[in-house]
Amino acid sequence: MNDIDKRFHDEYTVKMIRNGRLTTLLAALLTFVPALYLWFGLGYKADWEYILSGWGIMVSSYFFIYIFEPLGFYPSMGLSGIYVGYLAGNIPSVRLPAMLAARAATGAEAGTHRGELVGVIAIGVSVFVNVAFVTLAAIAGNVILSVLPQFVIDAFNYVLPAILGAVLAQYFKKNKVFVPLIFVICLGICRVPFLPSISRFPLAIIISILLGVVSFMRVKAKDPIPAEPTPVDIDEADLE
């Protein structure tokens, strides 16, 4: 470790990690406030069995993303970028482009100290701009919802199928066989008589993992050793 590396580590990185963990922990704890207010302030809470079963569905789909996405973004974002990015979110669509643009503007490279600092300044500013837009959208949203015709307001009942259709189209682009196959299987699972609906997700997950293993074996048989370690890239469709 040369002198600059050591000074950078002692004067910046150590403090940055402490601040990053502290602010992340604080914000993470505060995210419980709405749920706790509804529970203790107003007395509304669904039974734990419902909450846990809903959470179970999410954990089983996001488990790999929790762990592997930060790893995938780490080389280009640096540790400071990971702290801000994993609290503020929108990494592929906002944070990463902001970092890359800032580095291009200043001639700094990813993986260097200079690139890390330039990147975190850009990402930090993007947090403020994003919050400003979301706030504006929330205020405008109330006005928009009050002037929209009833036809359009009622159309919002269909947000979920529309988003899911669009997201599936994003995955379909790179998975032309798997996407239609698993979708037909899921449709089949939903139509099986006497199958309790609670077992639908676990079944879909098990089948997806099995199909994933099969398709990994096929890729591996074709090309046993990857030319270079490939970065992790699970989500085609910005999820975090």
Next chain:
Amino acid sequence: MDFMTNKEYLTVANSWPMWLCVIPVVIIEMVQAAIFIRDAMNAGHLVGLSKQDCKEAMRAGAICTIGPGISMFTVMVAFMSMVGGPFAWLRLSIIGTITTETLGATAGATAMGVDLAGPDYGILAFTCSVWVITLNTWGFFIVNLLFAHKMESVKVIMEKHDMRMFNIIGGCLMIGCIAMFLAQQCTNVAKISGAIGGFLSMTLLMFLTRKHPRLSEYNLGIALIVGILIAQTVFVYVMK
């Protein structure tokens, strides 16, 4: 049995105490961004970062956020109509995109055996969605708090394995869950039309914007509008 159904829960979801519950998280998020910008600028002299470079980085960060910021308006209105202004504002300000948060809200509703924001979706189902979304995001926070500062060594361990395995199986798992969410939505012609509308418009938009990545930021918002309008049209003119 739930109560405050038929969107009555929105009076609670949009109440001012809910705003008080969500504001602290976003304040901490901005404090974190401010601390990181300040520390990066202070450490700049170590790696030869000039005041001009910092300004350039800030400008790049701000400019890159404008496009995605504008695209917030559509998804914000859609999400607000389901979970109310304060919670939508919080969730779109921090980690988790509209897709993730809608899936979380749906998982909570599914666990309660109702449709998200449907006629039977009441205050308890709303709390279930709030809990599931909150707990789901903790997956990112926990990995961040426990492993981010050890990322370098985690990466070395991971790269001993064939990373394609995690990519492929993780990808299949995610697609499987989205396919299952969608399959459960395919209960009437309007919802199916919404899904097909979202799918086809996204496919078309991805084709049209393939040479203009900056324009692709609006794809999801546009596909969403097309999908819900098609669904509502089918509902009004075909099903009724």
